[in-house]
Amino acid sequence: MDKSIIVCVLILQGSSRSLNVPVREVLSDKRQEEIPFIIESMLGKVVEEFEHRMASQNELMKTIPREQALSSADKTLSKSACEDIEMEAKDASLEKEECIQMHKDEEGSKGQFWKQHMLVEQQQRDIQDLKHILHNTKAGMQFLQVKYQEEFDNLGKHLHSLAYAASGYQRVLEENRKLYNQVQDLRGNIRVYCRVRPFLAEQPNRLSTVEHIDEGNITIITPAKYCKEGHKSFTFNKLFGPSATQDEVFADTRPLIRSVLDGYNVCIFAYGQTGSGKTFTMTGPRELTEESQGVNYRALHDLFLLSEQRKDTFFYEISVQMLEIYNEQVRDLLAIDEIRNSSQNGINVPEANIISVSSTSDVLYLMNLGQKNRAVGATAMNDRSSRSHSCLTVHVQGKDLTSGTILRGCMHLVDLAGSERVDKSEATGDRLKEAQHINKSLSALGDVIASLAQKNSHVPYRNSKLTQLLQDSLGGQAKTLMFVHISPEVEATGETISTLKFAERVSTVELGAARANKDSADAKELKDQIASLKAALVRKEGEREHLHHSRSSSPERFKMKSAGSSPSHPRWRSLKDLSGGRRQPMDDVGNIEAQNSALKLKRRSLDPQDMLMHSSSWPSAESTPDPNGKEDDKESVSSDWVDKIMVNKHDNIISREENLVECWDVDSSQLSEMFGQSYLPDPSKIYTENQLTKLNGNKKDSQDYDLQRSNRYEMATTDDSDDQLEAATSDSSEPDMLWQLNPPKATNIPNGLGGPQTRKTHPKPARSSETRSLIPSLIPSPSLSRKAPNGVSQLIQPSYRPVRQAVLGQGKKRTTK
Numbered sequence: 001m002d003k004s005i006i007v008c009v010l011i012l013q014g015s016s017r018s019l020n021v022p023v024r025e026v027l028s029d030k031r032q033e034e035i036p037f038i039i040e041s042m043l044g045k046v047v048e049e050f051e052h053r054m055a056s057q058n059e060l061m062k063t064i065p066r067e068q069a070l071s072s073a074d075k076t077l078s079k080s081a082c083e084d085i086e087m088e089a090k091d092a093s094l095e096k097e098e099c100i101q102m103h104k105d106e107e108g109s110k111g112q113f114w115k116q117h118m119l120v121e122q123q124q125r126d127i128q129d130l131k132h133i134l135h136n137t138k139a140g141m142q143f144l145q146v147k148y149q150e151e152f153d154n155l156g157k158h159l160h161s162l163a164y165a166a167s168g169y170q171r172v173l174e175e176n177r178k179l180y181n182q183v184q185d186l187r188g189n190i191r192v193y194c195r196v197r198p199f200l201a202e203q204p205n206r207l208s209t210v211e212h213i214d215e216g217n218i219t220i221i222t223p224a225k226y227c228k229e230g231h232k233s234f235t236f237n238k239l240f241g242p243s244a245t246q247d248e249v250f251a252d253t254r255p256l257i258r259s260v261l262d263g264y265n266v267c268i269f270a271y272g273q274t275g276s277g278k279t280f281t282m283t284g285p286r287e288l289t290e291e292s293q294g295v296n297y298r299a300l301h302d303l304f305l306l307s308e309q310r311k312d313t314f315f316y317e318i319s320v321q322m323l324e325i326y327n328e329q330v331r332d333l334l335a336i337d338e339i340r341n342s343s344q345n346g347i348n349v350p351e352a353n354i355i356s357v358s359s360t361s362d363v364l365y366l367m368n369l370g371q372k373n374r375a376v377g378a379t380a381m382n383d384r385s386s387r388s389h390s391c392l393t394v395h396v397q398g399k400d401l402t403s404g405t406i407l408r409g410c411m412h413l414v415d416l417a418g419s420e421r422v423d424k425s426e427a428t429g430d431r432l433k434e435a436q437h438i439n440k441s442l443s444a445l446g447d448v449i450a451s452l453a454q455k456n457s458h459v460p461y462r463n464s465k466l467t468q469l470l471q472d473s474l475g476g477q478a479k480t481l482m483f484v485h486i487s488p489e490v491e492a493t494g495e496t497i498s499t500l501k502f503a504e505r506v507s508t509v510e511l512g513a514a515r516a517n518k519d520s521a522d523a524k525e526l527k528d529q530i531a532s533l534k535a536a537l538v539r540k541e542g543e544r545e546h547l548h549h550s551r552s553s554s555p556e557r558f559k560m561k562s563a564g565s566s567p568s569h570p571r572w573r574s575l576k577d578l579s580g581g582r583r584q585p586m587d588d589v590g591n592i593e594a595q596n597s598a599l600k601l602k603r604r605s606l607d608p609q610d611m612l613m614h615s616s617s618w619p620s621a622e623s624t625p626d627p628n629g630k631e632d633d634k635e636s637v638s639s640d641w642v643d644k645i646m647v648n649k650h651d652n653i654i655s656r657e658e659n660l661v662e663c664w665d666v667d668s669s670q671l672s673e674m675f676g677q678s679y680l681p682d683p684s685k686i687y688t689e690n691q692l693t694k695l696n697g698n699k700k701d702s703q704d705y706d707l708q709r710s711n712r713y714e715m716a717t718t719d720d721s722d723d724q725l726e727a728a729t730s731d732s733s734e735p736d737m738l739w740q741l742n743p744p745k746a747t748n749i750p751n752g753l754g755g756p757q758t759r760k761t762h763p764k765p766a767r768s769s770e771t772r773s774l775i776p777s778l779i780p781s782p783s784l785s786r787k788a789p790n791g792v793s794q795l796i797q798p799s800y801r802p803v804r805q806a807v808l809g810q811g812k813k814r815t816t817k
């Protein structure tokens with residue numbers, strides 16, 4: 001092939017690498033002047049060839065795909081090219097592959113794009129789906145909202161009807177309570193259950209005096225000296241034979257427990273000769289098991305149970321006290337420090353603790369403590385537990401969670417001292433004294449019950465510490481249950497008959513319907529206001545009266561008064577009232593009448609004017625003497641009432657007189673038998689150092705006590721002043737029932753306010769010269785003490801009254817004797 005053509009091809013292929021060699025070969029043997037022409041011709045050929053190829057290439061592009069065209073072009077070239085340019089052809093094919101690869105890469109990126117595109121599309125579809133779901137959900141929500149609204153409305157309607165039903169339920173509960181207690185009332189507010197003790201294991205002779213027992217009757221085989229027929233029957237509300245269990249006995253007591261929670265006062269006491277089973281019934285045997293637990297434990301257990309059951313409607317607070325009355329002295333069995341300090345000749349009770357309890361175990365703990373304390377006393381004086389009365393008092397305050405009404409109930413559980421007659425000729429010394437005190441208090445109990453039975457206007461609660469203590473639970477306001485116990489032994493027949501006679505008389509007592517102690521929240525507030533107004537009034541009256549008496553009293557009396565108000569007296573401490581400072585069923589035994597009367601009056605009317613009118617004309621023994629002369633005539637009341645107890649009655653009266661005379665001489669500190677209360681929220685506190693310190697502090701405080709309190713203290717701390725006070729305030733001890741029987745006359749009210757003045761302006765001159773008028777006493781004036789019904793007797797100003805009026809009652813007793 002012509003070298004110039006090769007050069008042309010090489011030029012056309014653009015391969016500069018291999019172009020130099022053929023160009024030099026072509027031009028090497030040529031002359032210089034020929035070279036331009038040769039190059040010109042070569043370039044011409046190149047151009048020609050180029051054009052030719054372009055033309056054929058264009059043709060090829062038109063008919064075949066590009067690759068084929070290229071390959072055919074290549075084939076054409078390879079055919080037409082020489083072996084040397086095959087390498088170039090390979091390069092070209094390499095380039096082509098590269099090109100293909102590039103194309104493929106392009107395709108790859110295109111694929112990725114597509115994938116992304118697909119993904120985006122998918123996501124858009126998902127979004128659409130989600131939007132759809134959201135829409136549906138929104139629609140569902142709206143539907144549910146509508147439904148919910150409907151349901152809500154329905155619920156509101158239901159709630160409304162439920163609230164209505166609940167208030168109806170409250171009404172029904174209230175009604176139920178009333179009906180329940182009406183049933184109790186119909187059954188009698190004094191009930192007597194009789195229990196016969198079984199023979200004890202160690203008793204060989206098993207001959208029983210009990211001939212027959214049925215539901216309400218007991219027949220006793222009696223020797224001829226008691227009854228000619230040889231047997232005698234007695235009727236009681238319930239009878240329990242020797243085999244009756246503690247549970248059976250309590251079953252018939254249970255309804256009363258419920259009444260306490262309904263705001264009623266309840267008194268359950270065990271009566272009978274020593275060893276007849278009183279303690280067994282009230283507490284249980286020495287080795288106590290759950291089955292053998294007595295009424296006390298069971299009653300408190302029931303109280304907790306019922307209060308728990310009522311917790312949705314009522315909030316209850318329960319607290320207890322344990323007291324012992326021995327030889328007419330009251331001792332706090334829950335004050336351990338005082339036991340330690342008790343003096344040889346008596347028992348001081350500077351504070352009677354009232355302890356909050358919330359469970360049966362608290363009660364067990366306290367009862368054990370009380371029993372222990374009682375035992376401590378027993379070591380000093382032989383068999384003392386038989387010779388003393390023990391009283392477990394349970395205070396209950398319930399708040400109606402719906403209405404705010406406060407219910408206050410109080411229950412006395414009393415284990416009386418043995419009731420057997422003590423033959424005077426056999427008993428001497430301490431034993432005789434004990435017997436006399438027991439007789440006196442049981443006699444007083446009989447008198448009170450008899451007085452209630454006869455519906456007397458005056459009930460002689462003040463004749464003993466026992467009756468003072470139980471006053472709020474013995475009377476028209478309360479429900480009373482007496483467990484009378486008899487021993488089956490033949491030797492005890494005399495006592496058995498005497499006991500059963502006593503009990504039968506008690507069982508004939510009919511009282512008015514008991515009333516719940518109930519204060520609505522508003523009423524409480526009003527009463528507070530009234531009480532403070534009346535307190536102001538009383539203070540004024542007291543001051544005036546004090547002035548009057550200061551002027552008229554003799555130097556001797558003045559001397560006595562000064563002695564009575566000596567700062568050496570312990571301070572009178574009043575119980576922190578569980579119910580907010582007003583009702584204090586056991587605030588102090590010595591003043592219980594005055595205080596309770598105050599409360600009773602409060603309950604009568606909420607109208608201040610009414611209250612003032614009532615208080616101003618508070619009836620009294622003095623101003624409204626009993627037309628039958630029964631007012632203070634205990635003997636006439638009890639003459640056919642307490643046969644055996646009367647044995648020592650005369651002695652009692654004599655000893656009382658002796659006491660009165662002694663009262664002249666004794667140091668004021670000897671008059672310090674005191675009965676106040678303090679409230680401890682936690683049983684554990686009674687043992688703490690703090691408590692002891694507090695008690696000591698109280699004693700220290702007592703050095704600066706105020707005068708009116710010392711007067712009250714005096715009233716309460718001597719038997720004599722008790723009696724005197726009874727005479728002076730006799731009417732204030734009446735239950736509401738009696739008040740209704742003797743309505744106050746508005747015409748007696750000077751200025752519509754001051755009852756005391758009414759009484760003052762009508763003294764009984766005929767009685768003023770009684771023999772005991774010289775007996776010192778610091779009792780407040782009758783007019784002031786009659787202020788007690790308005791709830792402010794505690795606020796009486798110092799008033800050194802001679803005992804003139806107080807002594808009248810005594811004088812009267814003596815006269816009638």
Ligand SMILES: Nc1ncnc2c1ncn2[C@@H]1O[C@H](COP(=O)(O)OP(=O)(O)OP(=O)(O)O)[C@@H](O)[C@H]1O
Nearest residue numbers: 197198273274275276277278279280285385386418
């Ligand atoms: N129902 C009874 N079942 C079994 N034992 C009884 C029953 N009643 C009394 N006892 C037992 O008789 C004894 C005397 O009873 P309890 O001490 O209760 O008499 P009391 O009347 O309280 O005597 P006191 O006046 O001395 O306190 C005790 O051992 C007591 O366990």
